[in-house]
Amino acid sequence: MTAEFSGDDPSLFGAVPVDEPSQSHSSETPFSVDARVLRPRRAAPADTVRATRAEVNLGALRHNFHVLAKHAGRTALWPVLKADAYGHGAPAVARTLERAGAKGFCVALLEEAIELRDAGIRVPILVMGGYYGNHHEELVHHSLAPVVYEGGQLEAFARAARNLGCESVDVHVKIDTGMARLGVRPSELALFADHLLAKSELRVVGAMTHFSCPDGVTTAHAQEQIRVFEEALGVLRRRGVKPALRHAANTAALLRGVGLYDVARPGLGIFGAAPRTEAGVALSEELRPVFRIRSEIIALRDVNVGEGAGYGERWHADRPSRIATIAIGYADGFHRSLTGKASVLVRGKRAPLVGAVSMDMAMVDVTDVEGVTLHDEVVVLGAQDGPLGKDSITAEELGSWSGQIPWEVFCGISRRVPRFYREP
Ligand SMILES: Cc1ncc(COP(=O)(O)O)c(C=O)c1O
Incomplete structure (x- = not known):
């Protein structure tokens, strides 16, 4: 027997349909973010006219979380729920995973993090995108953890902490180990660490990097990225910066036991798609589509x-x-x-x-x-x-027809398709 719930079923997720004004921090405080994230419209079955819909299987979500947790061993899982949890609807996904034991979450945007706080999520939330506009106080107010990699960010978060009378802000330092996208360049890390140490308002709880080959994590390039990351951690350590949470692994790295430190950041696998080896073999047969x-x-x-x-x-x-x-x-x-x-x-x-x-x-x-x-x-x-x-x-097969990667297939299901949440 399968029970079906809409995303706004009070018994499961609180009675707030995401498209309606909620009793959120953002509507009650001066810290409102103007930009809204595109969120899928949720409706009760009786509200929808067209029969097209996306069913999100919460049992499969929990199952995937436990499969990945088993692979991670002592490494804690902080699932990546950016882009509205890869299109699956971030609040409902986060609530389900928090109850299943997720120790934290990662998102790209400040708006996405606030949406999760407004949904009642209490575990740490890492904002990875690095863009905070002039909303640094808002981030501190919502007890979020920013990724930092340049001096201006340190100054802005220290000022935000002082303005709000907040003892300290937890930050994660991002290190560019070879992707050349975001992060402190290794050659600039010693100076950056000194800047960090000069800001008593900032507490470095994390240090992270990201692999440039999302599924080819056994390549020589990935091994080189790990070597550079280790060296960077050494530079930080020698200056007295000892982040308790070191992290690098995405889904593929986690499934292959590569780059497993204190935390792992799986996205794709949480939603049931298994990356493949270079030889085309799925890295897991246990994951279930959500x-x-x-x-x-x-x-x-x-x-x-x-x-x-x-x-x-x-x-x-x-x-x-x-x-x-x-x-x-x-x-x-x-x-x-x-x-x-x-x-x-x-x-x-x-x-x-x-x-x-x-x-x-x-x-x-x-x-x-x-x-x-x-x-x-x-x-x-x-x-x-x-x-x-x-x-x-599968998302992989659909993507092979449309010329998209599975990540893109998930994120591409538009907000016009209502999401329904199923408990098998
Ligand atoms: C910084 C970072 N970490 C982790 C992930 C999760 O990767 P995956 O979906 O391959 O598990 C992403 C996804 O793009 C990311 O940008």
């Missing part, structure tokens, strides 16, 4: 040989065909580049797309799907168990 994106057949027609379908008639029937129109399109994140490449699941069987994917709809050749009828469920991502079989489409 997303299931489903729609319905909203029109069915028979077309004759030679008839075309969709914008530009990019497809023509070479046999008498039955064409189903499904209620999902590129505005939902069902990429236009899937045209002519993807299949979907109908009655438990694969059926190919025909014609160009349009903004709200796509068309499917269901000639070979026995017994197909109007309103049949169509699954574009995830599993389906139907009268004709049982199959599933």
Whole structure:
């Protein structure tokens, strides 16, 4: 038996639909962030008209967390919930993982971190993106931990702590070990450490780096990044900066036991997608997909040989065909580049797309799907168990058709698709 809950089910997640004003810090205090993060709209089943939706399986989420925790051993997990928890809905995901034992969370934006605090999350939250605008006080007010890597940030957070009468701000130093994206360059680290030590308002609780090959973490380059990180930790140590939380590992590194320090930062694996080795072998067979994106057949027609379908008639029937129109399109994140490449699941069987994917709809050749009828469920991502079989489409497979990586597939499911939370 499967129970289904909407994201605003009071018994599970508090009674605040995210699109409505909440009793948040931001609406009550002078520390409001103007910019809103694009968040998926949540609704109760009765509120939605269109049958297209994303089901988020909270049981699978917990399962993945425990699988990764087993691999991590003594290393604590701080799941990465940026971009609205890779599209799955950050508040509900964070609440579930906090209860499952997550010791902290990582996000990219200050706005994302505040959203989690407003959702009642109490464990440490690391803001990794490094961009704080002029909202340093707001970050301190919400007890968030910033990533720091340049002098201006140190000065701004020290001032924010003084202005708010706050004893200290916990910061994590980011070290650029070879990605050349964010972080202190190793050659500048000694000077940076001196700046840090001069700011009594700042407490260095963490030191981190990030691998430049998200799944190729056994490469010589990754090993070199670890060597540079170790050296950097030595530089900090010799100056008396001893961060209790050292971290480097993403999902792939964690699954391979590479770069495991005090904390690991898995994102992709939490949502059930396993990175692969260079030889193409999945790093875990245990992870379970969390997303299931489903729609319905909203029109069915028979077309004759030679008839075309969709914008530009990019497809023509070479046999008498039955064409189903499904209620999902590129505005939902069902990429236009899937045209002519993807299949979907109908009655438990694969059926190919025909014609160009349009903004709200796509068309499917269901000639070979026995017994197909109007309103049949169509699954574009995830599993389906139907009268004709049982199959599933992974984020990796969908991405291979659209030219996207699995991270992009998840983040690309647009806010127009309501998220529903399932407890198996
Ligand atoms: C700094 C940082 N750490 C960890 C992660 C998580 O990586 P993954 O999703 O591969 O586990 C990301 C994701 O982009 C990241 O930017």
